[in-house]
Amino acid sequence: MIVTLTLNPSLDRTIEVGSLTRGAVIRAAAAHLDPGGKGVNVSRALLANQVPSCAVVPFGGDEGRRLIALLSAEGIDMVTVPVTGPTRSNVALAESDGTVTKVNEPGTALSAAELDAVAEAVLGAASSADWVVASGSLPPRVPADLYARLCRRFARAGILVAVDTSGPALTAALPAGPALVKPNREELAEATGMAITTLGDAVEAARRLRAMGARTVLASLGADGAVLVQDDGVWYGEGPVAEPRSTVGAGDAMLAGFLAAGACGQEALAEALAWASAAVALPGSRMPGPADIAAVRRDRIRTSTADPALPLRPGG
Numbered sequence: 001m002i003v004t005l006t007l008n009p010s011l012d013r014t015i016e017v018g019s020l021t022r023g024a025v026i027r028a029a030a031a032h033l034d035p036g037g038k039g040v041n042v043s044r045a046l047l048a049n050q051v052p053s054c055a056v057v058p059f060g061g062d063e064g065r066r067l068i069a070l071l072s073a074e075g076i077d078m079v080t081v082p083v084t085g086p087t088r089s090n091v092a093l094a095e096s097d098g099t100v101t102k103v104n105e106p107g108t109a110l111s112a113a114e115l116d117a118v119a120e121a122v123l124g125a126a127s128s129a130d131w132v133v134a135s136g137s138l139p140p141r142v143p144a145d146l147y148a149r150l151c152r153r154f155a156r157a158g159i160l161v162a163v164d165t166s167g168p169a170l171t172a173a174l175p176a177g178p179a180l181v182k183p184n185r186e187e188l189a190e191a192t193g194m195a196i197t198t199l200g201d202a203v204e205a206a207r208r209l210r211a212m213g214a215r216t217v218l219a220s221l222g223a224d225g226a227v228l229v230q231d232d233g234v235w236y237g238e239g240p241v242a243e244p245r246s247t248v249g250a251g252d253a254m255l256a257g258f259l260a261a262g263a264c265g266q267e268a269l270a271e272a273l274a275w276a277s278a279a280v281a282l283p284g285s286r287m288p289g290p291a292d293i294a295a296v297r298r299d300r301i302r303t304s305t306a307d308p309a310l311p312l313r314p315g316g
C-alpha cells in the first residue's frame with residue numbers, strides 16, 4: 001500500500017486559452033477544477049489504476065471542504081486533518097501549444113499542533129504501508145527538514161520513502177537517504193547548481209543527488225522524457241505526446257506509475273513514461289486510468305541506456 005502525504009494541498013484550476021498575452025482580456029476555451037497537491041495527485045493516479053493508496057490531507061476553510069468533497073467524489077481513501085488556515089488554490093494557464101504557466105499560492109502556515117496532528121496521521125496510515133510519498137511544497141513556516149525527519153523515522157520502520165519537492169525541502173531531505181526522489185529539470189538544476197542542457201548533464205546531476213543521499217533518482221525532463229539513475233544502471237526514455245493538453249500533474253502521474261511498476265529498472269521507467277504521457281493528453285490535472293494508459297503507443301515509448309550527448313530542449 002502507498003501512503004501519500006500532501007502538506008500543502010490545493011484546489012487546482014486549469015484554464016485553457018489559445019495563447020497568453022500579458023495585460024489582455026483573454027476568453028478561456030475551457031476551465032477545469034481538480035483536487036490537487038502533488039501527493040494527492042499520486043493517490044488519484046494510483047486509485048484510477050486500482051493500486052491501493054491512502055492520502056493524508058490537511059484541509060481548512062471552504063476551499064478545504066471543497067477539496068475533500070472532490071476527493072470523496074473520486075473515491076479517494078484518505079485521512080483528513082482539519083487545520084485553521086484555508087486550503088490554497090493554484091491556477092494553471094494551459095495554452096494550445098502545450099505551454100503551461102502555473103501560479104501556485106504559498107498555502108497557509110500550519111501550527112506546531114497541526115503539524116503534530118498531520119505527523120500522527122501519516123505515522124498511523126503508514127503502519128501497513130510499503131511506501132510513503134512525501135510530495136509537494138511545504139506550507140510557510142514548516143521546517144525545511146520535515147521530510148528529512150520523516151525519512152529517518154520511516155527508515156527505522158523499514159518503510160521506503162519517496163520525496164518529490166523542491167528547494168530547501170529537497171536539499172534537506174537528501175542526507176536522510178530517501179529511497180527515491182523525483183525532481184523535474186528545474187529542481188534538478190536548483191539542487192545541484194548545474195546547468196542542465198544535455199542528457200549527460202541530467203545524468204550527472206542525478207548522480208550528484210545520489211551522492212548526497214538519494215538512493216534512486218527519477219528525474220523528469222518535460223517533453224524530453226525522463227532519466228532513471230539507480231544502483232544497477234542508468235536509463236533514459238521519452239514518451240512523445242502528439243497533442244499535449246495539460247502538463248499539470250504529469251510528474252505526479254509519472255511517480256505513481258513508477259511506484260506501481262515496482263520502482264526499479266527500465267520496465268518501471270517505461271511504465272512511468274506511459275502514465276505521464278497519458279496524463280499530458282488529458283485536460284486539467286485529470287489522472288489517467290487504464291484506458292488512457294493503454295491508448296499510449298508503447299512503440300513510441302523508447303527507453304535505453306542514456307546517451308550523454310543528447311541535447312535537451314532549450315529552457316526546459
Ligand SMILES: Nc1ncnc2c1ncn2[C@@H]1O[C@H](COP(=O)(O)OP(=O)(O)O)[C@@H](O)[C@H]1O
Pocket residue numbers: 098183184185219220221222223224225226238239240241244247248249250251252254273276277280
Ligand atoms: N510536452 C510534453 N510532451 C510529452 N510528455 C511530457 C510533456 N510534458 C511533460 N511530459 C511528461 O511528463 C513527465 C513529467 O513532466 P515534468 O514537467 O518534467 O514534471 P513535473 O510535472 O513534475 O514538473 C515528463 O517526464 C514527460 O514524461
Ligand SMILES: O=P(O)(O)OC[C@H]1O[C@](O)(COP(=O)(O)O)[C@@H](O)[C@@H]1O
Pocket residue numbers: 008010012035036037038041090102104135136137247248249250251252253285
Ligand atoms: O505539475 P506537477 O509538478 O506534477 O505538480 C502538480 C501539482 O503540483 C502543484 O502544482 C502544487 O505544486 P507545489 O506543491 O510544488 O506548490 C499542484 O497545483 C498540482 O496539483
